[in-house]
Structures are given as C-alpha cells and as structure tokens.
Amino acid sequence: MSALPLISLRSVSRTYRTDGVAVTAVRNVSFDIAQGEIVAVMGPSGSGKSTLMNMIGLLDLPSEGAVHLEGANVAELSEDRRSSLRARSIGFVFQSYNLLARHNAIENVALPLVYCGVSRKERVVRAEQSLQAVGMLHRAHHFPRQLSGGEQQRVAIARALIASPLIVLADEPTGALDSRTGAEILALFAALNRTGQTIVMITHDPGIATQCRRTIRLHDGELVSDETVAELLPRRSVAS
C-alpha cells in the first residue's frame, strides 16, 4: 500500500503518575494501521490495551512519541478539534456497551451526529439506516434496559458506524456476552470489515483473534508481536 497509513504510532509511551508513583502502561510502541484492515489487539489484563486504544481514539495523548491520524499529529490539534474528530472519524464500541440508559435505541445511535451539527431530520434517517445495518431497526424505540446484552451491543455498533468513521475501535466488545452472542457480534464486525470498514478490536480471546487477519500482542505495555496471516483460518461465514 502506497497510500498514507490511516493511523500511525511512533515510539508511543504513556506513563500514569499517581501519588508520585509512575506506571508506564504503554512503552515505546510503533505500528501503522492501513485503511480497510481489521486488527486484533491481544494481551493479558493490565498490559496496556485500553490505554493504547484511548490514544488511537483521541481520548488520551501519549506521554512520549506521537500518534498520527491521516498524517496529522493528534497532539498538535486543539482539544475541540480532537473532539470533532472523535464525532466524525472514530467509532467507539465498549465492553459495557455504554448506551445512555434514559434514551431509546435510535436516540443513542443518533448521538454522535448531534455533535456533528446534523439536523434532527437527517439524524433520524441515518440512525434508522444504521440500525438497519446491524439488524436492530425493529428495536428502534426500545430503551437499553429492554434489550439483551447482544442487542445493546448491536445498537452500540450502529452508533459507532453512524458518522461513517475512518476507524471503529472496539474494546473487548464480546467480553460481557455469552459465546454464541459474542460470535454473532464478531461475525458482524467481520462483515463490516468486508465492506471496507477499518476496525481495531481488543480481545483476550485467542479464538476471536484468529478471525482477524492481523494480531498485535502487548505484554506489560510493550509490543511483543505484530503478525499478519496470509490467509484466514477456516471461518464460519463463507459468503462474501
């Protein structure tokens, strides 16, 4: 690929300082992510996966090194600009779904567009399309508590997709789901990736990682391996 990588990390470190004690959660990590990739980030608990994802998602800045989004050093952007980029270019999916409990599915899905300055009418149209894409349109007016975990996560994915982001960042998206539902969510991500959506997914389930073409492994904040397999292992959904 000759084009500029979507994301590039150069010698990124992140050190937390609490009560004078410094904890380095991510240490000297460098890699690129190209448009259209699906990347699994693996590692034991506390190895720095979430810290890394927060930096890619512009929620946090490295203590050292630089994160570039489409060639721009994100540390050099203003806080407001990073917020706008989060609304337009990043789609977050969390382990605990993080839907707003007091808003129904369609309102939750439309939320990023509020911060993109999209009109109410258009928000509704696009939220419906997005819900349709994850098979949740029939639950548009249900509140999170009326939905199962898998359904909530589908709504959350619809929300992550609504602004047509450059990249979807998922932090253990199946961590709170049973294995069957988790597999369905995973299939959804795989299908999205086949349409060209760039996805970075944190997981500590090796079974899940094997379904991603590329796997980055962290240990104690350091990058220990970055492997791309030529061909995916036999997968369940063959249609493409």
Add this chain to the structure above:
Amino acid sequence: MTMLQGFQIALHALRLNPLRSFLTMLGIVIGVASIVTVFAIGSGAQLRLQEQIRSIGANVLMITPGAVYQGGVRLKDGSKLTMTEGDVQAILEQIPEIQAAAGSLAGTAQVIHEGKNWNTTINGTTTGHFMVRDWQLASGRYFSGGEESGAGKVVILGSTVARELFAAGDDPIGAQIRIMKVPLEVVGVLDRKGPAQDDVAFVPLSTAKLRFLGSASNINRDSVAYIIAKVAADGQMAGARSEIESLLRQRHRVPAGQEDDFKVQDPAAAMEAQQGAIRTVALLLVAIASVSLLVGGISIMNVMIVSVTERTREIGIRRALGGRMRDIRLQFLCEALVLCLLGGAIGVAGGITLSMTVARMAGWVTSIDGEAIGLALAFSIATGLIFGFYPAHKASRLSPIEALKTE
C-alpha cells in the same frame, strides 16, 4: 451543539425526574412570586396615590381647621369649623398668586332617581371648586351665579353617581333626582377623574346650608369645612402659603404665640412624600424576596453538582462520541437555565395569582407591570447562569477516560 439542542437535552433530562426538578426550582418559584407580588402591591399603592395627586389638581393648597382652644383646653383638630366664606373671599381678593378658591361642606347621603338609589358624598361648594381642581364637565354646565347665591335646586354629578343612577344612554341632564327629600335638577355631569373621586354629587354651597344643614344649629351660617385654593405657578406655592397663613391669623385674631386654628397643606407634596415611603418599603421587601432567590440559586447549584456526579458516565460517553468541553458545559448550563426559567415562569404566574387574590380579599389596588415580570425573569436567568456555571464547568472539565470508568 446548538443552544436549542442544549435546551432539548435539558428538558429531556428534567422530565425524567419531575418531582426533583420541581423541588429544585421551588426556591426560585417562591422568590419570583414574592418579587412579583411585592411589585404589584407596591405599584398599585403608588398608582392610587398618583391618581389622588392628579385628582387634587396641580398647585393646590388645602386649608382645614386646626387646633381649637376652649377655656385653655386644646380640642381635637377639626372639631370646630373655623373657616368661613369670608376667608375664601379674602384669600381670593388679597393674595395675587391665588387664581381660584372655593369653600366646601360635605357629608354623605342617599341620592335617588326613579327606582335607583346610591349612597354618596354630597359636596356643597361653588364653581371655583372645579376651577381649582381642573375638573371639566362631560356634559351640561356648572352652577350659575343665581343658583350659587340663591340656593338653587341643582346638582352636578360625578361620573360614578351618574352611572349608578342612570341607565346607559339615558341623559341625566335636566333629570330630577332627590337628596334628603329635596328634588334637584341635574345640570352637569363631570369628567372621570378616578374611582375614588368620581363617587360624589356637588350642590351649591348655599343649597347645602339652607336645604340640608338648615336645622344644624352648631354651624355658623358662614362656615365652610375646608377651603381649596389654586396657586398660579409651581414656584409660588411657598409664598402663597405663607401669605394665606398670615392673612388667616389676622382674620381669625390668633394671638401671637398661640397655635393657628387652621392648617394650610400642600396635599400633592404630602402624597409625594408618602409615595417615596411606599417605594422604600417596596424596595426593602424586594430585597428580602431576593434572598429567597439566592437560596433558590444555591439549591439549584447543589442539585446540579449532584446531577453531574450521578451522570459522570453519561458525560464520559458524550465526550467519547465527540462532545466538546463547551458542549458539555452548555448542556448543564441549559439545565440550570431551564430550571430557573421554568421556576421563574411558575413564580410569575403564582405572583400574579397571589396579588390578584390580595387585591380581591384585602381590597387593595394592585398593578402588574411588564417591568416587574421582566425584572423577575431577568433575576431568574441571572441566577441560573451564576449558580449553574460552576457545576457545568466542573462537568466539562471531567476527563473522558476517568468519566467512562465510573459506574
């Protein structure tokens, strides 16, 4: 995010907990209601005074009986009619600044026209009375010279009396009415001057003395109860006043060093002073009501701080989905503003209701002006901004990562 969206989000959040929202804004409701009520009662009282001042007319002096000594005992002011028609004549002739003057005798009686009757003030006076008070006729004429000197059986009605005795479209001029069994012809109806002034019927002074007070032996044939006099110009009030005082002392033979048996007053000035006092009291009450507004503001701040803490995770989610710090600040500021504006609106409605109830039950005049309502709402908005800013600022400063971690 726009202001409108901020208000939409705020309304959504507040609707979820209506009781809490209402209790939060109660302080504002009470504060605003008090301010509106105090203003309504205060400006009602002022309006009434202004009306009275207007009804007296500009540059009017009023002379009433003063201290009377009988065998060294000081009697109550006004217990004896010390002024006379001769005094009126002397004031008119000898004091150049006086344009018009009239003496009056007054009492209350029933006035009857056909089937209708009405209890009102009967004022026996001369045409000069209307000149002093700049009181024009709505129809008819004033008393003629012959009627004034010859106890003519004529009456001039105030507009309230005319309305009570005559059906609409019925012309009172030329009609016969009766007061204390005496038939009188209506020759004039006066312009409206104000509810307190229009309830009156005027007869010539000589008529009042001869036909209504004829048997009253305690009254000197020449007596009047009070005199009103019009001074030509505002700047001449003080001079005219002291000239009247020395003239009357001389005429009444008040010994040097003894108190006058009359009082010269400038009713408009006295009322203006009273008006100032009302304003002071009203301001004081508004200041007290503002304390309630302050307490209301603190209560809103308190609830907003709790709300920000409760909704830390929501803030984290909104930040992760692209909400800027200022969007979060706007959202919570809008919530505080909506609370205050809603509380203010309820308070305005409550204040209007309260002052109308007071007006009905206590018979006070109240007046609700846009200025007071505007002021109360401006206070509410200011309260919302001042007490909402800190919690909103706090919310906007939360780290999104930390906020997302909270349960």
